[in-house]
Every structure is written in structure tokens, then in C-alpha cells.
Amino acid sequence: MTTLKKLASQTAVYGLSQIVGRFVNYLLVPLYTTLFSPGEYGVVTLLYAYVTFFNVLLTYGMETAFFRYANKSHDPKEVYSTSLGSVLSTSVLFIFICSFFSDKLAGMIKLNDHPEYIIWFVWIMALDALAAIPFALLRHQNKALKFALVKNINIFSNILLNLYFLMLCPYMESNQGIALPLYDPGIGIGYIFISNLVASVITIPMLAKELLGLKFSQFNTALWKDMLVYALPMMVVGFAGMINEALDRTLITWFYPDPETGRAMNGIYGANYKLSILMSLFIQAFRYAAEPFFFAHAKSSNQKTIYAEVMNYFVLVCLFLFLLVMLFIDVFQHFIGPSYREGLKIVPILLLANMFLGIYYNLSIWYKLSDQTNKGALISLIGAAITIALNLWWIPLFGYIGSAWAHFGCYLSMMVICYLMGKKYYPIPYHTGKVIAYMVFALGLYLISIWVGPALTLSLRYGLNSVLLILFGFMAWYFEHRNPAFRLFKS
Numbered sequence: 206m207t208t209l210k211k212l213a214s215q216t217a218v219y220g221l222s223q224i225v226g227r228f229v230n231y232l233l234v235p236l237y238t239t240l241f242s243p244g245e246y247g248v249v250t251l252l253y254a255y256v257t258f259f260n261v262l263l264t265y266g267m268e269t270a271f272f273r274y275a276n277k278s279h280d281p282k283e284v285y286s287t288s289l290g291s292v293l294s295t296s297v298l299f300i301f302i303c304s305f306f307s308d309k310l311a312g313m314i315k316l317n318d319h320p321e322y323i324i325w326f327v328w329i330m331a332l333d334a335l336a337a338i339p340f341a342l343l344r345h346q347n348k349a350l351k352f353a354l355v356k357n358i359n360i361f362s363n364i365l366l367n368l369y370f371l372m373l374c375p376y377m378e379s380n381q382g383i384a385l386p387l388y389d390p391g392i393g394i395g396y397i398f399i400s401n402l403v404a405s406v407i408t409i410p411m412l413a414k415e416l417l418g419l420k421f422s423q424f425n426t427a428l429w430k431d432m433l434v435y436a437l438p439m440m441v442v443g444f445a446g447m448i449n450e451a452l453d454r455t456l457i458t459w460f461y462p463d464p465e466t467g468r469a470m471n472g473i474y475g476a477n478y479k480l481s482i483l484m485s486l487f488i489q490a491f492r493y494a495a496e497p498f499f500f501a502h503a504k505s506s507n508q509k510t511i512y513a514e515v516m517n518y519f520v521l522v523c524l525f526l527f528l529l530v531m532l533f534i535d536v537f538q539h540f541i542g543p544s545y546r547e548g549l550k551i552v553p554i555l556l557l558a559n560m561f562l563g564i565y566y567n568l569s570i571w572y573k574l575s576d577q578t579n580k581g582a583l584i585s586l587i588g589a590a591i592t593i594a595l596n597l598w599w600i601p602l603f604g605y606i607g608s609a610w611a612h613f614g615c616y617l618s619m620m621v622i623c624y625l626m627g628k629k630y631y632p633i634p635y636h637t638g639k640v641i642a643y644m645v646f647a648l649g650l651y652l653i654s655i656w657v658g659p660a661l662t663l664s665l666r667y668g669l670n671s672v673l674l675i676l677f678g679f680m681a682w683y684f685e686h687r688n689p690a691f692r693l694f695k696s
Contacts, residue, residue: 231540233367234479237397238542240371243476245394247458247468250475251314252322252398254454256330257447263299263334266439267292268341269573270432275345276500286423288432289338293419296331303327314455315464325398332405339415359408366400438578442569445585449562449592449615453600453608454478460600474605476541477548480534481555483526488563491519499570509633516567520640521681523560524647528677530556532654532670535663551609553651558609561616568623571631580626588619639684650677 237246267288275281303310307323316322343352374388392399409416454471461467499512530537531553538546572581592615599607627633650673658666 231479231482233364234476235540235542236367236371238472238476238545241394243469243472243544244465245468245472246476247470247472248316249394249397250454250471251458251468252326254451255314256326257451258444259299259330260333261440261443261447263296263330264292264337264440264443265295265433266436266443267432268337269439270436271338271341272345272500273435273573274428274432280423281345282418282420283423283425283428284432285338285342285418286420287425287429288341289416289419290421290424291429291432292334292338296334299334300327300331315458319395322395322398325395325402329398329402329405332409335416336405336408336412339412339418342415342418355408355411358411359404362407363400363404366403367397370396370400435576435578438582441582442578442585445582445589448589449585449612449619452592453596453605453611456596456600457605457608470605473545473548474551474608476545477551478555480530480537480540480549480552481559482540483530484523484556484559484563487522487526488559488566491563492566495567499574512567512570512633513635516564516635516640517685519567520560520564520643521685523563524643525674525677525681527553527556527560528647528650528674531651532674533667548605551606554609554613558612558616561613561620565616565620565623568620568627571623571627571633575631577630580630584619584622584626587622588615591615591618643681646680647677650674 237249241249271284271288274284304324304327307320307327310323311317311320340352340355343349343355369385370388370392374385375390377383377385378388378390454475457471457474458464458467461470495515534549534552537552538549569581569584572578592611595611595614596608599611601607603610624635624637654666654670654673658669661669
């Protein structure tokens with residue numbers, strides 16, 4: 206199997222697990238936005254924003270360090286035991302500390318009445334961190350099917366529990382007078398968090414074989430120190446990335462004197478953010494497959510050419526997804542409740558921002574392969590500084606629309622900086638002119654839809670948008686089908 210075809214097949218497997226499972230999971234958003242007010246859903250958005258920060262802190266770059274050292278001259282079993290033992294120890298410590306201070310932590314985020322939310326999330330985050338290294342092992346061993354199976358069982362368990370607590374139990378109680386087990390109507394949105402916790406607990410036994418691979422006798426202190434030196438800059442990269450990703454959803458709430466109004470605006474923003482699902486899922490699936498793929502082919506004679514060709518196809522898929530969502534936003538808007546649709550104007554901004562982020566992930570391979578993770582940390586810190594500055598500047602002026610533009614400005618800046626630094630330290634022959642031309646063409650098609658579409662009937666508008674989407678696909682085929690790399694995917 207050719208290298209590019211292998212990457213495509215791995216992305217397809219990871220993508221199937223992510224797109225199918227996570228898409229079904231995202232279908233809970235219409236349920237949430239129907240059952241709960243923007244203020245209530247704002248609490249959900251706020252707590253999961255904090256989760257993104259702690260997920261990075263609790264794994265502190267050990268996943269990437271595992272890939273790097275397992276592909277070097279070290280014993281992979283020793284690398285695995287060292288990384289897993291480290292994450293296990295810190296996760297246990299995290300549980301004890303945060304559980305002890307749960308009341309104070311709840312007060313700090315204006316949830317004084319619900320310290321139990323803190324306890325539940327502490328366990329969710331610790332269990333997810335513990336599972337991260339076994340999942341990395343499955344990726345390293347190219348066991349994409351088991352990876353996908355476990356991930357999907359976790360996702361569907363969460364979905365079924367949500368449906369049980371939020372739909373079946375209330376229906377049976379109100380219409381049949383039957384109180385189903387474990388149900389208390391007073392818990393409300395808390396069942397979203399309980400469902401997540403139970404799903405995380407279920408995941409652990411499914412990874413028992415990988416977890417039992419931990420041998421404390423194989424914990425290598427010297428190796429651990431080397432891994433930390435490599436990993437901690439990656440943690441800075443990840444943490445700065447989470448600032449870019451989730452800081453807005455913590456700040457929006459604070460910029461309104463009335464906490465309920467702040468949570469409502471946060472809920473609207475968070476719900477519309479979900480409309481970038483297709484772009485986000487593709488990027489996530491690609492990252493799962495690409496990171497081990499890039500490391501495995503780091504010593505190939507033509508690895509830089511491969512990385513450049515991968516970028517072409519990555520951008521084309523992202524642009525296609527952007528057009529698909531925006532040309533048919535009238536359909537995608539039904540993904541969220543009517544009271545949340547005032548925020549649809551931020552969707553194109555967030556889709557393009559996520560595309561820039563995905564391109565940055567591709568570009569960032571240069572500092573990972575050249576062991577210059579400190580430069581990656583610097584780029585991420587610059588991005589975090591831009592995010593903080595723009596959010597503090599624009600949220601008071603424009604509300605959550607300012608947060609969307611802050612995302613755009615941050616990821617665009619990081620992409621450009623990473624590209625320019627990569628040209629200096631680890632040059633890769635990207636087809637920059639072609640990539641920019643693809644972007645301009647896609648945006649041109651979108652502008653045609655905006656200018657012409659409103660004057661047409663609904664059926665004619667859908668017809669026009671379908672033609673525009675097909676035209677983009679034809680353009681991509683015309684300019685890429687003669688490329689030797691295109692034939693690699695087909696061979």
C-alpha cells in the first residue's frame with residue numbers, strides 16, 4: 206500500500222469512528238437546545254470549556270512524547286510504561302486535590318449551588334487522561350479498528366444515557382406515571398454530566414489489555430525526564446491551543462453584569478459553534494491518523510514531498526466542507542433550536558478559523574520532527590496572547606461575534622507564523638500558490654451564492670448552490686487528477 210493511500214485509509218477509519226459517532230453525539234445539541242434555555246445550556250458550554258484546558262494539563266504532552274520516543278531507539282514497552290505510569294500518578298493526585306476544594310472551585314466559576322458538578326468533572330477528566338495513553342498505543346500499533354470501536358462505545362453509551370435521563374424518564378413519569386430507576390427531575394442538566402461520567406467509566410475496562418501493559422518495573426526515570434523535556438513544550442502548545450479554542454466560552458459569561466444573561470449569550474455562541482462540526486470532525490480524524498503517519502515516515506527519502514501533497518488534499522477537503530455548510534446553511538440551521546439561531550452569522554467565521562487551525566496542524570510537523578518543540582510552544586503562546594487580547598478588546602464591543610473574529614485572527618496568525626518559521630528551520634515544498642488559489646476560488650463561489658441567492662426562490666437557490674458545490678469539486682479534480690500523488694491514492 207502506498208504511503209498516501211495508507212494515510213487516507215487510516216484517516217477514513219479514524220474518521221468513520223469520529224464522524225459517525227461524534228455526529229450522532231452532536232445530534233444531542235438539538236435536544237439540549239430544545240429542552241434547556243440558553244442560560245442553562247450556557248452552563249454546559251462553560252464547564253466543557255474548562256474541560257478542554259484540564260485535558261491538556263492532565264496529559265501534559267505525553268501522547269506526542271510517546272510517539273516520538275517509541276519510534277526512536279527506545280524499547281516501546283518501556284516508553285509506554287513510563288508515559289502511562291506518569292499520567293496515572295498525576296491523575297490520582299488531581300482527583301484528591303480537586304475533590305477536596307470542590308466547593309471553592311464551584312464558587313470561582315459562579316456555580317456555588319452545584320459543587321457536585323466539580324466532582325463529576327474531576328473524575329471525567331482524570332479517567333479520560335488515563336485512557337489517553339492506551340489510545341495512543343493503539344494508534345502507534347495501527348489498531349485503528351479497536352480504537353474506533355472503543356471510542357464509539359464511549360460515545361454511544363453517553364448518547365443512550367442522555368436519551369434515557371432527558372427523554373425516556375420524563376416521558377414515562379409525565380405520561381405513564383412511572384418513575385424509572387435512578388431518575389430525579391431536580392438534577393436537570395446534571396444528567397448531561399452524569400451520562401458523560403458513566404461513559405468514561407465504561408471505557409476503562411475496554412482498555413484493560415492496554416492498561417495492564419503498565420509495568421512499574423519498566424518505568425525508566427532517566428527516560429521519563431527526557432520525555433518531560435520533550436513533552437512539556439508540547440503541553441504549552443496544547444494549553445495555549447486550548448486558550449485559543451475555549452477561552453472565549455469562559456470570558457463571554459464574565460463580560461455581562463447579569464450572570465444569567467452572560468450564560469445565555471454563551472449558550473447561543475456554543476450552540477452555533479457546533480455548526481462547524483463537519484470541519485472539526487475531519488480535522489480531528491486527520492490528526493489521529495496523521496501524527497503517527499508523519500513520524501513513521503520521517504526517515505523516508507521523499508517525506509517532504511509527501512507532506513506537501515498531503516497539504517493540498519487537506520485544504521481541498523476543508524474548503525469543500527466550508528462550502529457544503531455555508532451553501533446549505535438553511536438546512537444546517539435546524540441543528541439548533543430557534544432561540545439560538547440569531548448567532549448563525551458567526552458560522553462562516555468559525556469554519557474558516559477552523560480550517561486555518563487544521564492547516565497549522567499540518568505545518569507544525571516541522572518542529573515536531575526536528576525536535577524544536579520549544580519553537581512550537583512559542584508560536585502557540587503568540588496565538589494565546591492574540592486570543593486573550595482580541596477577546597478582551599472585542600467581546601465588550603461586539604459580544605460573542607467578537608470572540609468568533611478573535612478565533613479567526615488567532616488561527617490565521619499562527620498559520621502564517623508557523624509557515625514562515627518552517628521555511629527557515631525545516632523547509633517543505635508546499636504548493637502555496639495553488640493552495641491560496643483554491644481558497645480564493647472557494648470564497649468566490651460562496652460570495653456568488655450570497656449575492657445571487659437572496660433574489661431566488663428556495664428551490665432555485667438550492668439548485669444554484671448545488672451547481673456551485675459541484676463546480677468546486679470539478680475544479681479540484683481537474684487540477685489534481687494529473688498529479689502523481691492523486692494516482693497514489695487510487696493505486
